[in-house]
Amino acid sequence: MTPPALELHQALHAALPTVLAELAELIAIPSVAAKPDSPLPLCAEKVAQLYRKRGLDAHLVPTDGGPPVVYAEDRSAGVDAPTALFYNHYDVQPAEPLELWESDPWVLRRDGDLLFARGSSDDKGHIACRLLALDALRALHGGALPVNVKVLVEGEEEVASVHLADWIERHSALLAADVTLWEFGGINAAGEPELICGLRGIATFELRARTIAHDAHSGVGGTILPNAAWRLVHALASLKDQNERILLPGHYDTVLPATDADLALLGKLSPQIEEDLKAAFGISGFLGEATGAELHRRASFEPSCTINGFSSGYQGAGVKTVLPAEATAKLDFRLVPDMDPAMVHQSLRAHLDAQGFTDIEVVYLGGQKPGRVSPEHPLIQLAAQTAQETYGIAPSIVPLSPVTGPVHPFTVGLRQPIVTIGCGYPGARVHAPNENLRVSDLLRGAEHTVRFLMALAA
Structure with missing residues (x-):
């Protein structure tokens, strides 16, 4: 008592x-x-x-x-x-x-x-x-x-x-x-x-591209040498379509959708959450024009693929006309029940190989399974x-x-x-x-x- x-x-x-x-x-x-x-x-x-x-x-x-x-x-x-x-x-x-x-x-x-x-x-x-x-x-x-x-x-x-x-x-x-x-x-x-x-899971990676022995003069090599930055950009662009759908093979196979009871709870969440997010990030709306329970469903129950950072070539002040030999990108996949970060690692490698990006190195940085x-x-x-x-x-x-x-x-x-x-x-x-x-x-x-x-x- x-x-x-x-x-x-x-x-x-x-x-x-x-x-x-x-x-x-x-x-x-x-x-x-x-x-x-x-x-x-x-x-x-x-x-x-x-x-x-x-x-x-x-x-x-x-x-x-x-x-x-x-x-x-x-x-x-x-x-x-x-x-x-x-x-x-x-x-x-x-x-x-x-x-x-x-x-x-x-x-x-x-x-x-x-x-x-x-x-x-x-x-x-x-x-x-x-x-x-x-x-x-x-x-x-x-x-x-x-x-x-x-x-x-x-x-x-x-x-x-x-x-x-x-x-x-x-x-x-x-x-x-x-x-x-x-x-x-x-x-x-x-x-x-x-x-x-419950909390979503995560799988984190670094992708690495290397095309030539060292950086080149962009005027000399721009049309005859492979550019590592462009190579990695094309590889990254293959991961999602314009509707935010992740294109890895079998990526959604184990996803458990939100139940009607889940959606009912999401519909009760305060509208203030949406307004606070808009104000914090200076936006008028969200991807797909989602709002209400659908916004919260997408935020929680859909897996995501996010480019966290990209590094290549010269990024200092002024101009340096260089063609990069190397490029790296950090990215994370947020996972929902019952996804497994190890399976995402496998499917990421398989996807890049199938798309002709066998030269892109995939470094698995770690992950956690979701649970609820x-x-x-x-x-x-x-x-x-x-x-x-x-x-x-x-x-x-x-x-x-x-x-x-x-x-x-x-x-x-x-x-x-x-x-x-x-x-x-x-x-x-x-x-x-x-x-x-x-x-x-x-x-x-x-x-x-x-x-x-x-x-x-x-």
Whole structure:
């Protein structure tokens, strides 16, 4: 049974100063996964210490070539009690460009309701949200927890969780639980609590073209030597038609379309999302003139192919009449259930060969499989019920998010539903300068966590 709101709020506010101080300690460790000299093990040990402080048995578990995973548990609620698995990550994005920050990105700065720092939201703020919820739960239950809690905190989420799937497969018995509380959650642009039921997957590549031994004078070679830039442009142009249809063989064969129930949920999403996107990107409409549920269906349930960058020849100031010998392009394919990045790699190679581009080198940079849980799952509905109790407004349920995360090892590998409960909001500027967290969201995210876990126990 959930305690009276006043008691819950008092418990959260009493624990808040300690948790904010601990968040500052986490922020001070620049745990950037993309940098080889980053102090990732130091940050992992700090996370373990914070969970040990709350009575959990926490230790660092090595990965096969990556930073350690923090694993912690408290099974004192007993074998008959349900178990919740917390998933988070302690790595963060680089802070650069530093000149765009209004304060030191590695020093937590408070300005009224706002906390500024790299990782303040993604994802150290969400770790703090879990710690705050545990403190309140213990305060309300005489030091005990009403559910068993397991914790998995990795250090590579910002670089595609390279070693996580294998680590989970090796430790699947250890991670048995009834539900995974995902690494993010919070409210949307309309101020509604948002429950996301799945994430798309991804396959990333670099394509390379080389045509001649070295760059040539464009006047000498323009009509007699093969140009690497043009060669790669033609190869890229063969990947999609003018209607955005991806032309790789069998690319759509395993795609699971949105159900009528999915479309009904997409139709309920706030129109404010469309207006915010238009304003942010300075456009009057979207591809295919999509709007409403169809816009959200295309954004989430259709696979995509995106050229992320192209490099060739001279791109400095002024003119240099050169014919490039080499060209490279980065691209990603966003995948929907039940697509597989390994199959995309195979079909990309097959497509280029069939189109006469056998000379184009394909370098697979990594990928993740998509995963989702049914919006009708009882624990999604429980999260919705407790969200309404917390926020006083019905939540927005998103059947599949356009973004990517390592959800497949949980939803498929561990066969656990994911629930997105946390403290994010659209203005948090995650991955950007002046990343921030609102203290009020931290408190509400922790309150929702407490209410959900207590309802789970009941």
